Amino acid sequence: MTRRAYSRLSQDRRRTDLLEATLSCVADLGLDRAGARQIAERAGVSAGLIRHYFPSKDEMVRAAYAYLMGQMTAAAEDSGAGDEQSPEAALAEVIAANFASPSLSGVKVSLWATFVGRVRVDPAYADIHREGYREFLDLLEARIHPVLVAQGGPADPSRCKQLAIALNGLIDGLWIEGSLGHGLYDARRLPAIALGAAEGILRLPDTTLTRHLALEDERS
Amino acid sequence: MTRRAYSRLSQDRRRTDLLEATLSCVADLGLDRAGARQIAERAGVSAGLIRHYFPSKDEMVRAAYAYLMGQMTAAAEDSGAGDEQSPEAALAEVIAANFASPSLSGVKVSLWATFVGRVRVDPAYADIHREGYREFLDLLEARIHPVLVAQGGPADPSRCKQLAIALNGLIDGLWIEGSLGHGLYDARRLPAIALGAAEGILRLPDTTLTRHLALEDERS
DNA sequence: ATATTTGTTTTACAGTCGTACAACAGCGAA
DNA sequence: TTCGCTGTTGTACGACTGTAAAACAAATAT
Structure with missing residues (x-):
């Protein structure tokens, strides 16, 4: 019986390989069919190695959710960070970024939904979800405030927060349905x-945000 | 070995018992831990009976998703159906119904998310999801149109559909985050x-819809 | 070159999974 | 009451699950 050849990788590399293999399996097969052997195979590794990096398979799946949310919130925080833009353009960019690649993705929405389904069951998932939600809410609030000020509308913190909640809801809902690609309308209309x-x-006023759409298209 | 006593139920009753037990298990344990034996126990039945009502356990889970969506769309279509109301009140009621019991429910959102996670994997789930989404979109569109007409705004079908898409996104997103109960704000503010x-x-104009809020509260 | 460390593979095991199927029993018909 | 039908139970089975632990080998230090 000849053993399989292998090479030693850095801890971080191996770990993220495993996390990404986990996400890939969960997205393609669903949580129930994403077995330890399947995940290990996609990571190019044998199943026993999982327990060398994680205390259990469940713990690895939790870590994969945290990893995914970390990626998504980082991407959100990067969008609209150009300092030279007007407040309106920055807000428009943050919103529109959710409806273009790589955010608008069937894989991402599948993973997101699958994990959200565990929020009520497992407190660790609830914590990860709450943290990601809170960060996006804060980001939106920070982008909304200067726009309201520039436009001369009421901009007290309580109103900003309320508007951030509503805007986040709008973005979430449109992102989900758009990413699922049900074909009921053209997803390119979403921005x-x-x-x-x-x-x-x-x-x-109309076109305050939408007039920044053409620029987005040209850039991509 | 004495056999367990049992009574024969009607086909429909047994079937819905199994479907509800399936939903209950999926909500409490997650898709992966919702085993045939667990589900059967909650339905007050032995595991072998599942295959007498469904060709496989997977098929039963699919049927449970269809059952859930049927309930939810039926509830949505019932709301705001009183003929004597103004168009504005009817629309407000349809919207607000999503943020009160029984729609605003952690169990419902958990189930919804869990199943949406399978949409990309399994075409049967995609069909069920698309159908439910389309129905709610149509319902919103039908409620939006008379309001626009009454308020004198443009009400062409294309604009109505676009507004329905946006409104549905808003409702979906707020419903999800609200139902998960993350505690970042009071869910009673959602309506x-x-x-x-x-x-x-x-x-x-402001208060066109919100002025119908007090009535909702008094009724419940 | 040799020894040491430890990341990795392999094997083994107890438990659970979905399911096929035979035996049983509730219930209506005769 | 007895029969026949079939909804329901119980059991057995092979496949698969996550995981523990021993055997091994790749990289590093000496």
Whole structure:
């Protein structure tokens, strides 16, 4: 019986390989069929190694959720961070980024939904979810405030937070349905729909946000 | 070995008992731990009986998803169906119904998310999801149109559909985060937040929808 | 070159999974 | 009451699960 050849990788590399293999399996097969052997195979590794990096398979899946959310919130925080833009352009970019690749992705939404299904069951999932949600809420609030000030509307913190909650809901909902690709409408309409609705929610004049759409298209 | 006593139930009753036990298990344990034996026990039945009502356990889970979505869309279609109301009140009721019991429910959101996670994997789930989404979209569109007409805004079908998509996104997103109960804000604020945002999306004057809030509270 | 460390593979095991199927029993018909 | 039908139970089985632990080998230090 000849043993399989292997090479030793850095701890971080092996760990993220395992986490990404976990996400890939969960997205393609579902949580129930994402077995330890399947995941190990996708990571190019044998099943026993999992327990060398994680106390249990469940713990690895939890870590994979945290890893995914970390990626997603980092991507969100990067969008609209160009300092030279107007507040309106920055907000429009944050919103529109959710409806373009790589955010608008069937894989991402599948993973997100699968894990959200565990939030009620497992407190660790609830913590990860709450943290990600809170961060995005804060980001939106920070982007909304200067826009309201520039446009001369009421901009007290309580109103900003309320608008952030509503805007986050809008983005989440449109992102989910858009990413699932049900074919009921063209997903390319989503940025315009989202920005138009956001103008309404924030009581901004029409085209305040949507006029930044053309730029987005040219850049990609 | 004495056999367990049992009584024969009607086919429909037994079937829905199994479906509800399936949903209960999936909500409490997650898809992977919702085994045939667990489900059967909750239905007050032995595991072998499952295959007498469904060709396989997977098929039963699919049927449970269809059953859940059927309940939810039926509940949505019942809300705001009183003929004597103004169009504005009817729309407000449809929106607000999502943020009160029994719609606003951690169990429901957990199930919804868990199943949505399978949409990309299994075409049967995709069909069920698309159908439910389409129905709610149509319902919203039908409720939006008379409001726009009454308020004198543009009400062409294309605009109505676009607004329905945005409104559905808003409702979905707020419903999810609200039902998960992360404790970042009081979920009782959601009806007001949703109606206020809807007024903005539809470009209606303030309080067009929110003024129907007090009535809702008194009734319940 | 040799020894040491430890990341990795392999094997083994107890438990659980979905399911096939034979035996049983509740219930209506005769 | 007895029969026949079939909804329901109980059991057995092979496949698969996560995991423990021993055997091994790749990289590093000496």
